Amino acid sequence: xxxxxxxxxxxxxxxxxxxxxxxxxxxxxxxxxxxxxxxxxxxxxxxxxxxxxxxxxxxxxxxxxxxxxxxxxxxxxxxxxxxxxxxxxxxxxxxxxxxxxxxxxxxxxxxxxxxxxxxxxxxxxxxxxxxxxxxxxxxxxxxxxxxxxxxxxxxxxxxxxxxxxxxxxxxxxxxxxxxxxxxxxxxxxxxxxxxxxxxxxxxxxxxxxxxxxxxxxxxxxxxxxxxxxxxxxxxxxxxxxxxxxxxxxxxxxxxxxxxxxxxxxxxxxxxxxxxxxxxxxxxxxxxxxxxxxxxxxxxxxxxxxxxxxxxxxxxxxxxxxxxxxxxxxxxxxxxxxxxxxxxxxxxxxxxxxxxxxxxxxxxxxxxxxxxxxxxxxxxxxxxxxxxxxxxxxxxxxxxxxxxxxxxxxxxxxxxxxxxxxxxxxxxxxxxxxxxxxxxxxxxxxxxxxx
Amino acid sequence: xxxxxxxxxxxxxxxxxxxxxxxxxxxxxxxxxxxxxxxxxxxxxxxxxxxxxxxxxxxxxxxxxxxxxxxxxxxxxxxxxxxxxxxxxxxxxxxxxxxxxxxxxxxxxxxxxxxxxxxxxxxxxxxxxxxxxxxxxxxxxxxxxxxxxxxxxxxxxxxxxxxxxxxxxxxxxxxxxxxxxxxxxxxxxxxxxxxxxxxxxxxxxxxxxxxxxxxxxxxxxxxxxxxxxxxxxxxxxxxxxxxxxxxxxxxxxx
Ligand SMILES: [Zn+2]
Numbered sequence: 001x002x003x004x005x006x007x008x009x010x011x012x013x014x015x016x017x018x019x020x021x022x023x024x025x026x027x028x029x030x031x032x033x034x035x036x037x038x039x040x041x042x043x044x045x046x047x048x049x050x051x052x053x054x055x056x057x058x059x060x061x062x063x064x065x066x067x068x069x070x071x072x073x074x075x076x077x078x079x080x081x082x083x084x085x086x087x088x089x090x091x092x093x094x095x096x097x098x099x100x101x102x103x104x105x106x107x108x109x110x111x112x113x114x115x116x117x118x119x120x121x122x123x124x125x126x127x128x129x130x131x132x133x134x135x136x137x138x139x140x141x142x143x144x145x146x147x148x149x150x151x152x153x154x155x156x157x158x159x160x161x162x163x164x165x166x167x168x169x170x171x172x173x174x175x176x177x178x179x180x181x182x183x184x185x186x187x188x189x190x191x192x193x194x195x196x197x198x199x200x201x202x203x204x205x206x207x208x209x210x211x212x213x214x215x216x217x218x219x220x221x222x223x224x225x226x227x228x229x230x231x232x233x234x235x236x237x238x239x240x241x242x243x244x245x246x247x248x249x250x251x252x253x254x255x256x257x258x259x260x261x262x263x264x265x266x267x268x269x270x271x272x273x274x275x276x277x278x279x280x281x282x283x284x285x286x287x288x289x290x291x292x293x294x295x296x297x298x299x300x301x302x303x304x305x306x307x308x309x310x311x312x313x314x315x316x317x318x319x320x321x322x323x324x325x326x327x328x329x330x331x332x333x334x335x336x337x338x339x340x341x342x343x344x345x346x347x348x349x350x351x352x353x354x355x356x357x358x359x360x361x362x363x364x365x366x367x368x369x370x371x372x373x374x375x376x377x378x379x380x381x382x383x384x385x386x387x388x389x390x391x392x393x394x395x396x397x398x399x400x401x402x403x404x405x406x407x408x409x410x411x412x413x414x415x416x417x418x419x420x421x422x423x424x425x426x427x428x429x430x431x432x433x434x435x436x437x438x439x440x441x442x443x444x445x446x447x448x449x450x
Numbered sequence: 451x452x453x454x455x456x457x458x459x460x461x462x463x464x465x466x467x468x469x470x471x472x473x474x475x476x477x478x479x480x481x482x483x484x485x486x487x488x489x490x491x492x493x494x495x496x497x498x499x500x501x502x503x504x505x506x507x508x509x510x511x512x513x514x515x516x517x518x519x520x521x522x523x524x525x526x527x528x529x530x531x532x533x534x535x536x537x538x539x540x541x542x543x544x545x546x547x548x549x550x551x552x553x554x555x556x557x558x559x560x561x562x563x564x565x566x567x568x569x570x571x572x573x574x575x576x577x578x579x580x581x582x583x584x585x586x587x588x589x590x591x592x593x594x595x596x597x598x599x600x601x602x603x604x605x606x607x608x609x610x611x612x613x614x615x616x617x618x619x620x621x622x623x624x625x626x627x628x629x630x631x632x633x634x635x636x637x638x639x640x641x642x643x644x645x646x647x648x649x650x651x652x653x654x655x656x657x658x659x660x661x662x663x664x665x666x667x668x669x670x671x672x673x674x675x676x677x678x679x680x681x682x683x684x685x686x687x688x689x690x691x692x693x694x695x696x697x698x699x700x701x702x703x704x
Contacts, residue, residue, distance in 0.1 A: 140517045204467055210523045212467075357587065358608045360654020363473030384693035388658055391689050392479050402692070 009092055023081040024089055038084065041091040042121040047104040048283055049117060049155075051148060052128030052169070054328055055276040056082065056107035058268065058307050059128055062280035066297025067103040070289060076105040083112050087120070103287075114147030118154030125152060126161040126283050128276065130168040131221060132361070133325040141168065142207065148172065159286040161279065164236045165223040171207045174233055183282045185219060186241025186257040208233050220271050220334075221327040240282045244274045254278070256291070264295045268303045272331050277301075306432045308335075310422065313443050316343065316414060317422040322432050324355070326364040332426050333370040343421025346377040346413040347386045348406055348431035355428045359385050367393035374399040375416065379409035380431045406431060407438040451488065451683050458491040459671055462508040464532070464552075465516075465524045466496035472610065473654035474514035474549055480657035480664050481510065488683050490672075499527045505539025509671040515550030515653060528555060533571055540573045545671040546647040549656065553642070553649040554578045554613050574644040575618035584612045589630030589652055590701055591640045593663065601662035604628075605640075606697050607652025615651075617642055624650055629701050646670055659694065661687045 048063060050056050060076055067074045075097065077090040087106055106120070117125065130145055145168050152160055152172065157179065163169045164184030173180045204222070205212055211230030218224035227234040241257040244266075252274050254264040266277045277298050284294040303309035306322040323329040336342060351357050359382045367389060376399065378386045383404045390400050403409035410425070417423040427435055439445055451457075463478055478494055485492035497503045505511055516524070536556075540546065548556050553576075560568045561579035570578075589609045597603035605625050614634035617623060623633070624641025632640030632651060641650035648667060650656060657664040665682050672679045698704075 140519065142517070142519050205520070205523055207519075358472065358610065358654070360473035360476065360608055363476030363479065363654055363658070364470075381696070382693075384689055384696055385655065385659075387689045388655070388693050389476075392476075392483050392658055397686075397688055400689070402689075404696070 009095070024083065024085040036119075038088060038091070038116060038119040039121065041088065041095065042104065042119075045098065045102060045104050045121065046124075046287065047106065047120055047122045048124040048126065048287070049113060049120060049122045049158075050105070050107045050126045050128065050279070050283075051110055051113040051151070052126075052163075053110070053131040053133045053144075053325065055128040055272060055279070057304065058273060059126065059276040059279045059283075060105050060107040061304050061307075062277055062298055062301045063105050063283050064103075065301040066280060066284045066289065066294050067105065069297040069300055070293045072101050072103045073097045073099065074103050074105060077107060082107045082109045084116050087112075087116075110144050110147050113151040115151070117151035118156075122155050122158045124159045124161065124283050124287050125155055126279050127163065127169050127172070128279055129163055129166045129221070129223065131325055131327040132364070133356075145169075145172065145207075161282045161286065162236075163223070163275065163279070164238045165219065165225065165275075167213060167222065167226055167233075167235070168207060170236050171233070174208075174236065176236055181240065181282055181286050182236045182238045183240040183242070183278045184235065184238035185217065185225065186238060186243055206230055206233055219275075220331060223275070240278065240285065242274070242278050244271070256281070256295075258291065260291070262291055262295055265299045267299060267301060269308055270331060270335050273303075273308070305436060306427070311445070313439070313445075314414060315419045316417050317341070318414070318425065318439075319422050320425045320427065320432065320435070322429065323426045324428050326361050329362070329365045329426065333365070333367065333372075336372070336424050337370040339422065339424065341422040342373050342424055344375075344377070344413050344417035344423045345373055346379065346409060346423065346425045347383075347390075348378070348409070348425065348427035348435065349380040349382040349386045350428055350431040350434075351382045352430045354430050362386060362389045365389075375401050377401045377403070377409050377413035377416075379403055379406050380427070383409075406434045407442075410435060410438065451681065452678070453489075455676070456491070457489075457672060457676060457679070458493065459485060459509045459668070459675070460507065461492055461494045461510045462503075462505075462512065463494060463496045464503075464511060464513045465498060465520075465528075467498055468520040468524050469514040469516045469552060471515045471517060471520075471550070471653065472608075474512075476655045477514075477547065477549070477657040478512060480655075480661075481512075481668065484661065484664050484668060484685070487685055490668075497532075499524055500531070503532045503535045505532075505535045505544050506542055508539075508544060509675055510545045510547065510667065511536075511539060513546065513548045513552030513555065515552055521551050521555070525555075529569065529571065536571055536573055540645055540647055543646045543674055545667060545674070546649075547657075547667060548647065548649045549653050550609075550611055550651055553651065554615065556647065556649060557615070558618070560613065574642060574647055574649070575621045576615055576642050576644075576649070577618065578613040578615040580612050581614045582612075584610065585631035585635055585651075586610045587630055588697065588701070589627070589632060589640065590697065590703060591625035591627045591630070591632065593625040595624075595643065596662050596666065599662075599666065601666070602694075603662075604694065604698070604703070605650075605652065605656075605660050605663060606694055607650070607656050607659060608654060609651040610653065611651055615642075620644060624648060628703060646674070659690065661685075661690045 075094040164182035206228040209231040213226040252266045256262040281294040557576040592603045621642045623639035
């Protein structure tokens, strides 16, 4: 085993030395030679696994921040390499800092979680949410839930953290359990349900009996306080409850309804990030951290590349929001229509394997009810599909600028964005990587790889 | 088109809450917009589980696909409540657009993984059996009907299904496959046409991506309702053409 770890590490260094991106290959090759490697690399360590459709990366970043500020050495696959190969690569690379004061925080793809959670020895598992995403890969949303159930089943005594407000996630343990901690909104009075978009179809009906859920509050997507009149399945009462207030464009004020009514500033915009923050806080609390430590770590988090972080280029700000599925893009568009600094928009849509080759999900997105600053720029291998979607949402063809070349389209979009304003960019996965490479080269931006 | 006349189409989205997979609502948006752009009023209504349904009070009925979970939710209502009205609608020439799971349910039966035969609407002469690998990917085919009408015959879409569908007497394929699997991956056919029923495995942006097919569906409905109706005004479909061009280039189709 020790030999494999050293060999893996050697491959990483070698690949870096020749300028290759060594995020998954070393893990792939060493895993092939030692099936017990993950077990070996994680045994005796404190491992947190974070899975679910959306918010894995941001939640992992937030939890890492909590642990870092609390003085731990933290190992995490922050670059988003969330299949088993990427995870092993991460573990091998950082093996030298293993110790009693180490925390391992891993985001893991739902299918990989179903397969490998047992051998990764998790102390804590957090499930963020289940939205419609890349059905061409998993077939059915209930199947994704079953994968997660399978993964939890292999994980022994791990503490399980579930979003109570997501009916599909909560249905994993409708009656809770000794190891289960639910988090969710606690005060429907502070949640504005009026503007909530329609829940996506697959989650409007009770997973147990098929009756339509009744909602008394809704936050976004199908998340909220729901109940089924057919079989009596109701939202589990959260162990960690919270409410939140919108505080300007760039942050939310989150109130934990614990004994102390703890106030938390979430320095990352968007309601979905409030949920991510609470997921991270709950993971820290069940792992023995104090509320103060958890809250401090969250307030020090930055969004990360492609997760609403803003940076400046050429006298304008640029904000990149990775969007991979209908709920993600709906969230991003809501965010855009509330942004007072929007000077331009660019959509980038690729249809490579890692993106999901089916792009028809863009027709599930509610473009009709948001205001998009014009002209709008679109790009990517399926740029014209986005252009078509915009046209059918009521935008004139002459206000849509298409250039399938990502960098050329970015240059034009930036030029057309007024100085002092912000250009909002919504790429999917591979197009975000393309854009990132281009920005690194063009503006010599260092460190946006992290 | 007669500009002095007011045209109006009533469109029904059956089970809009459950059967709405892979952007199926794009097809409703396309029908509505392509009417609106020509000054034709399009009223879209939905009809859900438990609600009574009169297919003949609509000009176009849309039946989309769902995941197994949702299709099981609506199956009883479809077969027990809505079926007589759907049969009458098909008989009387109401225009139907049925996608993927909706296409399969219009047929005679469906044989599932365990070999069990599940009764379907028996509204059109097609049958489906589930089999092996899911057929997933870009699907490009040609419609003889569009070619005859002098329109661009190429249909471009995306399929994702495990059912293998076979056409019986009276049903003709909607199109011939160039690339992709279509009905069953064997006989190069895709979709079905029977009376005014249009069926396909291409979901999501089927009509937005194939404006000639969208216009054929609108025209069929208008001609049935307004016997003196001749043809739709042309509209500039530049983005449609470019989006199609990208895929044609990729698959080297002239
Ligand atoms: Zn129920």
